Amino acid sequence: MKVISVIGYKNTGKTTFVTRMVKELSELGRVGTVKLMLDHRLDDSNTDTGKHFDSGADMVTAVTDRELVTISRTPSFEKALDELADAGMDFAIVEGAKDSDVAKVVLGDMDEDVSNVIARLPEKADWDLENIVTLLMEQPDCVTLNSLIEKVRANPNIVKAGGIGTFIGIVRVDNEDYETRMLEFEKYDKVADASIQKIREEMMQQEGIIDVLIHHKAGRIMPLEDIVYIVIAAGHRQQLFAALSETLDRVKSEVPIWKKEITIDGNFWVHDHA
Template identity: 60%
Template sequence: MKVICVSGYKNTGKTTLVTRLVEALSEKGSVGTVKIMSHHRFNPTDTDTGKHFDAGADAVAAITDSELVIVKRNPTLDQALDSLADAGMDFAVVEGAKSSSLPKIVLGEAADAEGIVNVVARLPERADWDTDRLVELVLEQEDWVTLGSLIRKIKSNPDIGFSGGIATFTGIVREMTDGTHTQALEFEKYADVAERAMEKICVEMKQREGIIDVLMHHRTGLIKAGEDIVYIVVAAGHRKELFVTLVDALERLKEEVPIWKKELTLDGDFWVHDKSGGE
């Protein structure tokens, strides 16, 4: 899923630009949106769902004839984007989120504000924007990947009817290792080289008898203890070849994909030439 933020100060045309982007991107795939509404509430106290929520429900789902709304406690932008990716969205357009690290189209004077990072376009407010060029920018961004989105993708394979099962592996940041307390790991990779290496592994794994599809993804940046690092998904006709291929794909990922790991511990930080993630 490609993600882009539209940020700017109040009354700069953010919502107008978001709607134009949604219209244009909808011609290329499914689109989800996220609106940052820090001081608003979707389920006021005088509604039934609001009463459910205020009674202590951790999540409230409201269903109408045409809509499904889920209200959850302790929301985060990452959770919102994960839910859109899991739902099969090809694109996500976020209105707001100036302080996030996501790629941003920034309108007006906010483009020069300190603290706004990862700006991919600076535009005048309320202008005749070149939407086609902005769509090209969105397509250039890295994918937002979840395990759910990979499973959905593998299920869309035309040959999935020959599959008797899907197996997945999720590597996470191990917090405790031989008495060492790891707070986080930081991963760096040669983007094109690493992606090509993973694609090569997937292509070669798919040549095996009975294997329908293989997908993998390795996250980069700072990943905290307990969070996901790497996903591998395999679809196969039978469980015997399924689990063997899953293990072999993981071992090849560890050995062949150029990814560097910095370990942040209570005793200090150090780089490790280890491609295995936390598994």
């Protein structure tokens, strides 16, 4: 899922920009939006759902003939993006989130220090959305395990599958001799992506293997967070389990990704990639 955020001061046209982008991108795929409303409450305390929530429910879901709305006690911007990706969105347009790491379009003059700005546009203007769409397509994908599973399920050859298997690599904390505080992964994107694609294509040539998807994260990853996803569809479980193991071994040995262990006693680089 490609993600872009539009930011700017009040009355610069952010909502109008988002709605126009939604219309533009709807021609290319499924679109989800996120709006940060940190000073608002979305459910009235006098409604039934508000009373459910205020009584202590961790999650409340309201269903009408047109909408399904879920209210949760664990809000986060990252979780919002993950839920859109899990739902199979191809694009996410965010209104706000100026402090996030996602690519941003700034409307009007903004004096604040903002990271990852890919375009600055005048406020309330006749914007060149085609150029913004091109810039959006160049951004890295927001990937979740469920989004990969849904992509595999959409493969026309899935009718030949007897199962879908997944592997999730996470940050191990207890390493017997030391305790990991976080990991840092560095990679040359183009080279690493080409290596992953080569592994994927070669694994799919094996008998009974229908689809293979691999995603390896980079940057800082905290304890117990996900590092790598492998999703494989195969005709039979024997083929599936063998392919999962072989794919993981190849990712660890062939993909140029470097791992740095950050521990309570010091930092060091690890030859084992994943």
